[in-house]
Amino acid sequence: MSVGWYWAVGGLRRAVALGAFLALAAFILGPLLTLLLWAFAGSWLFPNLLPEFSLKWWAYVLGNADVTKAIRMSFLSAPAATLLSAVICIPAAYAFARLEFPGRRVLLLSFLSANAFPKIGLYVSIATLLYRLNLMDTFAGVVLIQVINTLLFMIWIPTGTFRGINRNLEEAARDVGAGPLRTFFQVTLPIALPGLLVALLFAFLAAFDEAQGTLIVGTPNHITMPVMMYTLVLSYPQPVGAVFSVLLSLPSLVFLLVAQRYLRAGYLAAGYSL
């Protein structure tokens, strides 16, 4: 009797947990499923519970010269911003993780806290600066504004990665006569590669994601996909915006497929410890 009661309560608890889980899953996955439906929806009107299948809006979107120009701009500027960010940030991350020097904590904190600055406010001064440098409405200007978005990921994830590498391996390489550069490229870098890859992918998405700064700096000739989205939502039929939001979410899907193997919560959390 008492055992039966125990199982009943256990079963109830499990049912509640399952119910909560299903509700959460519906909340999170529902909109993603809509996205999937849109990808192939011709029109979706009440009272149909499912849309009618068609690819005509894809042809419409991909045939639009403004749209293809924005896609090209996004896939040129975001990789450029990611590479520039990697070149300037990875040495800094290495220094933060491996070298002891006065001011290390304060400087690392200054990188992390810069992400809390109100970005739109900064864009006023940045726009003035870029205007003086003749960089408004240029590719270089768009890349610079996107790099700002990537700094956090490019400092924080590599710092955590380098910190997680056993120092003895590097010292062993040094002891057998490898110079600092050789040690870095033949010992440290290969071990750090998965973490750096995750950082690169996050930085790419952060650059790709940038909308407001690019709108301010790149208008009217250097429009990226997120900026284009705004125009599409305002002045095109809904399926166009829906199809475009599928396009916008493709890079992150590719990211997940590529990085899932390397994507451990540790990479994100590690860099935050000072």
Add this chain to the structure above:
Amino acid sequence: MQDQTEVRRFVASPVALARPAALRRRWRVQPYLFLLPSLAFLATFTYYPILSSLEMSLYRVTATVSHPTFTGLRNYAGLATDPIFRQVLRNSAEFLAGTVPVTVALALVLALLLNRAHALTTPFRTAFFYPTLLPLVGAAAIWLFVYTPGYGLIDVYLRAIVGGGVNWLGSPALALPAVMILTIWKNAGYYMLFYLAGLQTIPAELYEAGRLEGASGWQQFRAITFPLLGPTTLFVLLIASINAFQSVDQIWLMTGGGPDNTTNLLLFYIYQVAFMFFDLGKAAALTVFLLAVLMAIAALSFGVLERRIHYEV
């Protein structure tokens, strides 16, 4: 503690001792050389603009004034009597209170549910994390269409059940909650990742001890899991609060601050004042105000975080 091991390793390493003096001096400059490019970038594109905003907030700079005139604190005084600013503050507070606790709680629940070995754990973790990786503009567009009467998912299905399409984003009462729901959806998976990392650091022996003492699942959560996740929770709360104040893309795309300023948040108001009304002095004052709020939040949490971590070690 780490410093001690550092010192020990340094003393114990014959290579370090044998290093010539010139080489050691080079090593002291080297960290700053490594930092130079990124620091220069950071200074130019974040710290200089902040200082420049501080200065600009003391001037009257608008599209109609040819030369900026020094006006002291008048831009700040103007904010105090600006009814839209007061509404924006109210909206931002509501947005903060409506998104941060819910998102963080949801993230914790997701992490607890997915912190077990099961064939479906990884696919679900990945799927729940996916909204985080979507561009915010893309996510906002998805929800914009979900909410759109006559087109979106909610409307199509709700109409079948309740009847009558609700214009979520057009209603002053529902527009801000609608934007909040998108924000919660977008961020829960991100914070879940921090909680999953936090859960890994809790030793399994503690739960075994708890079970031996006959503690129920809920008691174990209250006595072990939640207290030991304290630093994670605090950290996630910090990031979530900063994110709440940094929200702008979704407002820009979904509502444009409307209807009747009911979804106008601080950062979007800065955008309006600077790039639509061209009142740069006022926009700078708003920027300084928001910066002060964000820095206060950061200082508060880092202070608490620091203390908590010391207690634990």
